[in-house]
Amino acid sequence: MVAETKPEAGRPARIRRRTGSNAMSVFAKQGILIAFALFIVGFAIFSDRFLSAENLMTVIRQSAIIGVMAIGVTVVVIGGNLDLSVGSMLSFSTVLVVDLHDQMGPGLAILVMLAATLCLGAVNGLLVGYARLNSLIVTLGMLSAIQGLVLIYSGGQNVDIVNQESTWFAIFGRGYVFGIATPIVIFLVFALLVHVLMSSTAFGRRVYAVGGNPTAAVFSGIRRSRVVFTTYLISAFATGCAAVILGSRVMGSQNNVGQGYELLVLAGVILGGTSLLGGSGNVLKTVVGVLILGFIQNGLLLMGFAYYVQWLVTWIVIILAVWLDVAAKRGRLFSPIA
Amino acid sequence: MTDQTPALRLDGIVKTFPGVRALDGVSFEVLPGECHALLGENGAGKSTLMKVLAGMHQPDEGRIFIEEQEVVLPTPLDAKAKGVVLIHQELSLAEEMTAAENIFLGELPRKRFGMVDWKTLFARAGEILKKLNCDFGPETKVSRLSIAKKQMVEIARALTVDAKAVIFDEPTASLTDAEKVVLFDIIRDLKADGVGIVYISHRMDEIFTISDRLSVLRDGAYRGTLVTAETDEDEVTRLMIGRSLDYSRNVQHAELGDIALEARNLSCDPLFRDVNFHVRQGEVLGFYGLVGAGRTEIAETLFGLRHPSSGQILLDREEVHVASPADAIARGISLVPESRKEQGLVLGMNCRDNMTLPQIGDLTAGPFVANGAEIAIYDQYRDRLEIKAPSWRSIVGNLSGGNQQKIVIGKWLAMKPRVLIVDEPTRGIDVGSKSEIHNLIRELARSGYAIIVISSEMPEVLHVSDRIVAMYQGRVMREFTSDEVTEDNLVQAISGIGGERAA
Amino acid sequence: MNNALTWLLRNPIWGFVLLIFVFFSVSNEFFFDPQNFKNILVQTSTIGLIALGMTLVMINGNIDLSVGATLALAASLAIDIQGWEVFASWGSWAILPGVLAGLLSGVLLGALNGFIVWKTGVDAFIVTLGAMLGVRGLVFIYTQEQSFFAMNFAYSDFGASSVGPLPTLAVLFLLFALITHLLLSRTVHGRNTYAVGGNREAAVNAGIRVGPHMLINFVIVGFFAALAGITLSTQMGASTPNLGREYELWTITAVVLGGTKLSGGSGTIIGTLGGVLAIGILRNGMNLMQVPAFYVLVILGTILIAVLFLDKQLTRRGKGELRT
């Protein structure tokens, strides 16, 4: 066989630039962690309470609900789709699990709720995975439809767990495991599990492939529809888990409890550097993204700012973080578009 | 010729990208009325040079002259205004706009309030399309045109200005032979009008058909200019890669085994009808025909991407229904698809992950992917196919076309298929890699694979195949053994002339 | 007849509009009434105006999620500023600086979004998702959580006024729809919008300055969002800081129902008009038929998905399609 093949000019340079150790590429890989560190240092300077172990635990515990959902949505986004229905789905699952709790006990309630939530995820999955409809619009439609379902189910009434003191259901939102608040444990264990799923299993590889190039994935024998379908099941399952934490933490639920969560969840995923185009992303970085959102909210509150200042800061942080990420990947700060 | 004023002249162009000198003092000229071919392997610097010419890149050193006037070309629009037009390889048209709008994109004629002057636009575009002998009107939406007609729109763009030099970048990549003839007529017309043509192509036959002179680049440096009429393929190839290539007809007859795959009256309306063929172990079956003759569609049907409307597929003499690519893979059929970037690879993934993608479900230890097994497979096929990549972690999108294609082939070899279908094995890759891939296909056949090769390049089909199936408009026109095939009867068969219709 | 049919095939949403129009006309006695049609036009004008600008941005292949917040900011500015002491002696003319400030805020925010998209190369979805939060923050900072009330009834009279037989707001909406339609189909900028969204590379190579081009479209959608905020505030004679929440979602829905592709490159104002009317007629009709609110949510969501599904079936390329 002929041995001489010339590498294409320009290519080695690009490879070098990516793997090189200059400041840009450090940003490319770890920009989000650096931003995270900067925030923590910044808040720590301005508020002496910020860095207390108690406060840090509070923030992580508060972030757990959005965090668990964001992990599920990260999987969907890596697969090249969006899931905006998770907000309504959280309302649905929380109302369901709380309402069923007093009727059939915690264990069965959780199982029935998870089954119902997975059914909603399956509808998303069928429409996006098998019918190949645009995920933004499908999940937008589901956002509205599920909110209606919740209200029809509950008749618009709040639901409450009557006997709050004597149910083991309390452990998920209020309890502790080895001295660590259960929501934190659920959040981190879930993150770790999904991280392993995405990075070390055949399924994970298939999701990256389908998100990166769906046609090539099909040409490689991957059942694209099934993979997409499964990502929606994962997202629904994650939402179900978040609902258990939420329901247990509040011991009751309003019908609109998840309203607006879909965009916060997406903000966390985006801050974690997952590309909306699909095919790339990292579950653990989503955790960092969600924590940044949590710390912004908590830190500004501790510093005495009005709650709406956090929206303004989130705006700036989202754009700066994603900008740096994008800039590092292309090797220049500003877009080359004329 | 040299006493003429060049239409376009480059002098000592240097262009560096961080870490690499893409162009190293290249000088080049094209005379009015001349077709000057530019050759070089992928990565030799052709694209960079072309982009410098078209105002898309700025040279670090060196000067550009148009009719001996030194010019600076900061944008493509400036280049166009000064009479240098680039016709892109990949169609760059806006589908939802009319042909006329695409032709005058960026400089639509205006009336008051920024309104488009449709009358002028259609009149001028119509004139140009007429000149190109196009059978569609300027108000046709581009999305309704065939690929060849889209290419015409692309070419029409060059004629909107008083062009001094027109650069064609691989213009025939998606054209049928008949359409090529039209294109060459257009190039000749342009030449007759005194326009200088820069013609970039991998296809040696075209270059010898159309060019007057040719220049060769290698590793970003200028290697020499030859007068086409006074040279031959060998000399050019040597100049390009520093050695000569064997590109002869296939005369080897391998030991053939049993029939591995057979199609009986296979139809997929309206793409192809009543197709019969078989391929034996150790045999290379070539499919030759024009674009749209139904070859790729047959491959897609065998691979489960389409369901046949009637007929049978037999694998090892047993009838099978291939439901999906996953099913095809399970049955031992592999397809190296036509378009490696769109169908073959996940460009953002690394080499190893791409290569093991079809079998990732089997490469597991417990629930996890077995890393070691994966790397072992990658290493094995990297060595066997001599893939040049910095490491298995390298992102596939950063590799050269030839190496990308080898990854796709490796990916399917690693499946150890019974039947390997290769659709356009060497499209868009350079001469050196081409020959490697041809040798590889032969070698695989010798080791017992049943191989189907689909190609639009006649030398390629002649070079690798034991038998050739000629297709025309969805039907098999004739089947040739390598002894009976000639270029003439093959061309006739795929043009629907003569040939026995295999019903 | 044949022409009408092909036209309908290209704009299936108008078939749907026709269908629900007939359905509600037959099934509800209050529906088929000129006054009700005027109501529908006024009610759809808010989302409709934003949708006009959104169509341009989406044909560009971008999206703007910040329109709801922009709408609230413009409404708050318009109402608050016309009440400033400085303009106390201006009489009804005090409305003018308020309206101008509101429109200006929309233009500036649109320009900011466009500029960020242009210079940073960050996806418009992300840029405007951030802006959606941030601009809402600006609204709350400016208003200090308060609603504002227009002291001058001339302002809300405008919202209730008529030009001939038609309500002013409806006329305004239809007028701007016509202007945007002409902009998109007849002007160089409008045609370039398709080029930028359909094939950005080609547009760049043809010398279209894609960055500034997209910026202009963001300015246009910002302007329309602000205008919608002002027309909405004339209906209320007031502004609230929560105004326009989730409007971005309904606007996008309307534009997509109208046939604009999320990937860019295709779409028309006529389609968008159909999408906006479809949602408006459904809401109005269901109100008149007293469909319980909870069911309205389910029905709207289901119809959205169903229309998308049907559209996909209608425009499928038929048998030649690969089973990927």
Place this chain on the structure above:
Amino acid sequence: MTPKMKTWIAGTTAMAGIALAGGALAQDDPVTIGITQNNVGVDSYQTTYEQAFVDAAAANPNVETVVLDAGGDVARQIAQIQDLIQQRVDAIIIWPTNGNAVVPAVRQAHQAGIPVVITNSNIAEEGMDFIAAFSGPDNITQGAYSAELMCEALAEEGQDPAEASGQIVQISGQPGYTTAIERQKGFEDRLAEACPGVEIMETQPGDWNREKSQRVMEAFLTKYDTIDGVYSGDDNMGVGALNAAKAAGRADEMAFIGATNFAVGYEAMERGEYYGSIYQSPVDDAEAALQTALDVLAGEDVPKLNYFETPKITQENMTEFSKPVF
């Protein structure tokens, strides 16, 4: 949901009937009353209100209703008011999504000759000329009552509540909504008079949402070492704050005051964890609104402002009140 369906069907049939009768309103003809609510389903109060309203209307054979919900969106409410005018209902009851923003729509109804009754939270001063009457609780007074409860709760044994001192935090309702604004104003103004020694350290919104309020309270607990009292814009948020304080083990050191007594607040009060609230019955609210509208239609001389009673409720007097159903 069944009664709702029934009303829907009944309503449609009734409307047809009215149309046949040519719209002439004789003495014994049923009257049609349209209502557009703020945001049913966002909390149980509004849902219970709606049911009570529908039930009350069903009990009266001469009343047909058209029940709509604005889903919290001002523009949609305006559209619904227009749709109700379009249907030529006899009277319109509005639960304003925003007190300012519905004024022009109310004016349109007024000009169309349809009497308007505002329920639950009043509209802006400018619109008072166009309404027939307001019926609902007095949110300013409720805020003031809560302030008085706070003073009592913080007063030492035997101390005059006016002498009470302490540091408290406030969790307000959804920003921008009239009820939230009025309660906050009533509370802050009255607190400054009733016990000047009590200082509000910080106010953050809980958006009528228990989980949100729980999160806000968690931040307060981190930030402040001493919190003597918590005022929440309703009991739903108050219980969220209580949850947070209990989790931090600091519930005993502070007094919880709410408004709009919810069942969960009532139970917490029974257990002694929750100091006091304001008892406001959605059933009273709904019935009062319907009655006001009927009175207006009957041509009676109805006062402009009809406040129904919303008394203070604490552990001491809670037996006088039945447990809220929501």
